[in-house]
Amino acid sequence: MAVAWIGNRETLVERAAAHAAALLGSSRCPVFSLDTDIHGTRAAIALAERVGAAYDHADGAAVSREAALFTDKGAMTVAPGEARRRADVVVVVGELPQIHHQFVGELSATVPDLSTPDLSARNQREIFLIGSNEMSAPRLSNGRIATLLSCGEASLGATLAALRAQWRGRQTSRPVSNFDDFAKALEAAHFPVFLFSGDATEGLALEMLQGLVTDLNRKSRASGLHLPASENGWGSALASTWMTGFPLRTGFARGFPEFDPWRYDVARMIAAGEADLHLRISSSIVQPQKKRNRMALIALAKTQEPVAGAAVTIAIGEAGVDHQAVVYSSRTGSLRSVDARAASELPSAATVIRLVASHVSAEAALPC
């Protein structure tokens, strides 16, 4: 099975890696986009420092919104295990990524076992959904339907603002649907938990949600459960933070890490023609991508053929399928080790990146 290509021509991995290194070495403004596990991220950041690259998640906007909640405002959050064991009221904030729907279903099928909330009336958690009817909502157990909290066509941020205002007893121009049910549930609640993600949620809505959670904590308890838009994305953000002090959208153009969520938005850098070389690392998905300009592409992907338009393609395995990996798990709210489900010969992203790095220069060995 072929695993490496220069252009459309099959070659040895070693040779493809050397060619990738040469491209990186001569690039004026290389950018990396990541969709990989923790060790793939670590290797990529070590390489980015060496070649002066900027890096971001492959779908950087959502991860960046989530990181911005922390870098700009802070938050009150709860671990997923505590949410499962303690939340007597569950509030789904906006549209959650599909990967989290099963967990919401599980919350609807179970009851808290810690503390002693009074669920005697129905023996189930109360579940609300903030948003609109058009959203794809998680399916609840027994055909239950979450109580909708909406302000007609208003944005999620505006709906949250209205909800917060009404909770504080203020007049709002457009009241939130089912507010009285919500208020009653909160009055009785021991530990309401708000499930949020940066996926379809604008940054202001995340801040507004935290404002509501802060208000609730004046007299009782409540918290937010962060369900990341991308588990790989959040895992990469964490690894980047310990390695450089900063989350994704960090660049090494001047030899040391600089965090700038606008300047180092890799999708923007590509669209604006600032980048002249794109290293795309994707161990879980291969997205065909239209080439917009003459920028060279190095693709590390789980593929059996060269990626269209790529100067170099090297096949890598999928984390947790082809090889053991460490990934972020939204079920534990931390990093988790996963065994290979179907171990194969395909190398990990980390292995290939280190191979590329070994060809970049003869300076001291990279630390990851």
Added chain:
Amino acid sequence: MLTKIAGGDIIDPVNGRLGKGDLWISDDKIVAAPAAGAADRTIDAAGCIVMAGAIDIHSHIGGGNVNTARLLLPEQHAAHQARPATTPLSNAGWSTFQTGCLYAKMGFTTVVEPAMSPGAALHTHLELADIPIIDKATLAILGNDDFLLSMIRDDASSTMIEDYVAWTVASTRALGVKVINAGAAAAFKENVRTFSLDDVVPFYGVSSRKIVKTLQAAVDSLGVPHPLHVHCNNLGSPGSADTAAATIAAAEGLPLHLAHLQFYGYGTEGKRRFSSAAARLAELVNATPEVTIDIGQVMFGQTVTVSSDVMRQFSARGSAQPKKSVIHDGDGNGGGIVPYSYGKDFYGTMQWAIGLELFLLIDDPWRVFFTTDHPNGAPFTVYPALFELLMSREARTEMMAGLSPPAMALSTLAAIDREYTFEEIAIMTRAAPARLLGLTDRGHLGAGATADIAVYRRDQNIAKMLGQAAYVFKDGDLVVQDGEITHYRWGKALRLNPSPDKAMLRRLEDYHQQRYGLSLDWFDFPDTAIAREQPFGEVACRT
């Protein structure tokens, strides 16, 4: 390879070696002077003092809460210069890489991360594995977790509790156990806002004292070398000295370590009802030989408080500077991140003085440990300045001149003459930490010890002398020369490895399936997950 460190002033209190002499290293160990044969390498240590590598027993250097603090404060750790090629990422502000380099430059070779949430053990160890040069270790947090509190409520046997503690220590690769405001994080989830030693956790009906005593006994009977590491209730509040005194009294003959005592050194005298109770606490510590403490010294300037005492951090949110914070309700403790700036006002001065009083009024350097509770009292980079304050009365007097007079009036600091000697520094930062942690291979310079060695060029300026070591060896490898890192090497995380009880494993498997809907392997990991050669070093339990 045979190395001779020639002609330095050797300070090795453990082996009673004090004075000019040579120190020999063969590969990674210290050896006796060979009868014949020449050194492959000679280091001229004339005009230098030679000590074992320093050991920090309490510094928050990695794990979930520390990383959240980095994430919260990108504006506070910008790097300012391009990296040197030999030490990648070492100038990335407040990164794991910078942490290892800065510690090594000061001659520290082992650092303990004292607050590892068991659920974040893999994350913590991955961060520690990216801290170059030094060895690391962790303490696993227990005492707010449902499994333990339920066992105590249900009168589980001490064997069962020990099995659970042993499993936690083994699966998280910890070197010891810490309890943080025992029961308070669980109570906070039930909307309790203050919590003391004899308060009871709702739902469980278990007091904070009972949790501390249960864990203290389990740790002792398992033979964990490090005594239970206690972060007391009521941290930071006026009158917290009463809580610390009650906790010291609760040791009752078994070893107990109290973390960052400075943060409990507060009385309620004076018109601000905030005063120094350091003299009282120091006297209690002096009279209670089973108790050890570390200080958690405050130094002035911007820092960030990072603590698994979620209840305390929640109540401190209002003082956040800059105005942002993170409060996390975790599976056990969770934690809170609140940035803070210590000013030279009444309160800041009081805290600064209390820490120094404790250092100087506790007589036995074997029982008082050198910490700033990094980054809570100050970042560890202030250590050289703090050494100077301990070793020079003149330096203290100079500093006091610029501080709050009303605060100084409530402190005994100005009247204390004591100056730490190098020998006492060697005990407090080398010999005693090694003994407290059960690390027999370090903290001294005897034959057979690991060759972790710090060589400092004598200088009138103590801060300069101890801030930039002339030479540092880690495992016999010369890693610092003239205060600069020469290259990376990868240390280990030191851990205990008690074998888990099979029945306890089955119980825990059931528990995780039932309560979290996940099998136990979601919470465990193989060593290979760390992706470094030999990420762990094993330390023996007492037998």
